[in-house]
Amino acid sequence: MLHFDLNLLRTGQYHDLLVSGLLLSLQLAGTTLVLALPLGAAIALLRLSPLRLLRSLGWLYVESIRNVPLLAHLLFWYFGAPELLPDALKEWLYARNIEAISAVVALTLYTAAYMAEDIRSGIRAVPWVQTEASRALGLGFLATMRLVVLPQALRVTIPPLLSQTLNLWKDTSVATVIGVAELMYQAAKVESASFRSAEAFAFATSAYLLVSLAITGLGAWYHHRYPVRTV
Amino acid sequence: MPIRPSVVLAATLATSLFAHAAWADQLDDIKKKGEIVIGVLGTDEPNSFVDPKTREIVGYEVDIGNAIAKKLGVKPVFKQLAVAARIPELQQGRVDILAASLTHNKEREAQVDFSLTTFVTGQKVLVKTSSGITDLPALGGKKVLTVKGGTQEPNIRKAVPGVDVVTFETTQQAFLALQQGKGVGYVNDEASLVNDYAKLGAAKKDYAILSQSISVEPLALGLKKGEKSLKTLVDGVLRDLESSGDANKLFVKWYGPDTKLQFDKRTFKIDSDQI
Helix, strand or coil: CCCCCCHHHHCHHHHHHHHHHHHHHHHHHHHHHHHHHHHHHHHHHHHHCCCHHHHHHHHHHHHHHHCCCHHHHHHHHHHHHHHHCCHHHHHHHHCCCHHHHHHHHHHHHHHHHHHHHHHHHHHHHCCHHHHHHHHHCCCCHHHHHHHHHHHHHHHHHHHHHHHHHHHHHHHHHHHHHHCCCCHHHHHHHHHHHHCCHHHHHHHHHHHHHHHHHHHHHHHHHHHHHCCCCCC | CCCCHHHHHHHHHHHHHHHHHHCCCHHHHHHHHCEEEEEECCEECCCEEECCCCCCEECHHHHHHHHHHHHHCCEEEEEECCHHHHHHHHHCCCCCEECCCCECCHHHHCCCEEEEEEEEEEEEEEEEHHHCCCCHHHHCCCEEEEECCCCHHHHHHHHCCCCEEEEECCHHHHHHHHHCCCCCEEEEEHHHHHHHHHHCHHHHHHEEECCCCCEEEEEEEEECCCCHHHHHHHHHHHHHHHHHCHHHHHHHHHHCCCCCCCCCCCCCCCCCCCC
8 A cells, every 4th residue: 555656657657647747847837937037027127117107017017916826816817817808819719728828827927026026136236336337437328237237137136036937837836726737737637546646746746856956956056157246 | 384274263363353452443433532524525516515595514415424423423524625635535534434426436446445325426518509519429639627536537538538638626617617618518427517507597508418428426425444333334324314215305305306406316226335
């Protein structure tokens, strides 16, 4: 009864299910990361904008997303939001993998709110005198950002961004509630089909752990290779 | 040297005595506690669901659970479980018995014991008429929706090879997804399906239940493996319900012509734990 069947994880249909779940989880995390980063950067710029209206918009976005649980976001983007679309668009969307699409939308908006705050803090960490100095040297605003502020801000921001990526990777597991066949979904399926809970969740846990450790390792390496310059 | 039979017998007796001493009997524990924890779904009308007026969990399986508690002379405590959590919760002893729309099948017999069959239902598919689907084979390659962790998913996959199944935490979510058009069919136990269909009201005309069942589902109470005295007692209560006619009354109360489900008559008897 307590026997741990490693072969179940190595070959056979359960192995295939779990591996397909892992691949989908990685795809979800990858797609979301690619979409959330630029969105996060845009939100950060909104929040630093000299215009009060844009600043308020950025603030509203970050606060309204951060203060609602991810689970609620997922349920809203799957069951709620698509229903507001015109019928033709809705049918087109529903004929596709609406589960995965909703998950990517929810995860992207959610992750971008957190990333925006990290990027904003990174830019603000570069002392204002540096901007003033480069302007005094005759650089324009864009050149100042590109050559002086952003390269330094990036170094400060990468570690927290990697940490957000870590969160994003783990958050993909919540997508199981809207029927996305990711790793947790497949682990639960293997469990209910075979009652081998220990094996199924050992696989899922190790997969989450290993990918998380890889992301952490990447962060440590980057930090070592490109240390934050003290100012 | 050949071992004498009497030695073997003595050894066996000693071992079995020891085993009895080591394994506390669940029935005694329940009596000592003064309560029996009954795992129910609470989301599956009419087996177990929350009465909107009293906010209490009621239903066909709840009444059976009450009958068992009454026979034992203990307080029934109903604990709501997710479909996929039923068997693990029972195995880990967080509930004493399951009365949670649990299908009795061969695969599960290795994990838990079953009482006499308390209900026989089939699983069917509800479709939108606009999809043009009128029989099971037409579902091939189409997306159908159902609940996670039950027998619905494996059964529909068996009945319709190549079908695309998406599962949710509750049947209500799956049903909502069907109404929103996120799939062409919704799979569930017939009784629950008829109940869901009834809830559609005026929209009923846009939906149809496919006549062919995807499986026959004998539902039974789930018991922890090897708890013989508890199983004997539970089966005894069920037999009494059947012989006194109360089982039929319960059926009429929750499934009969005056209920939403409008089943004409009972086609099964509570008399066997074989499937």
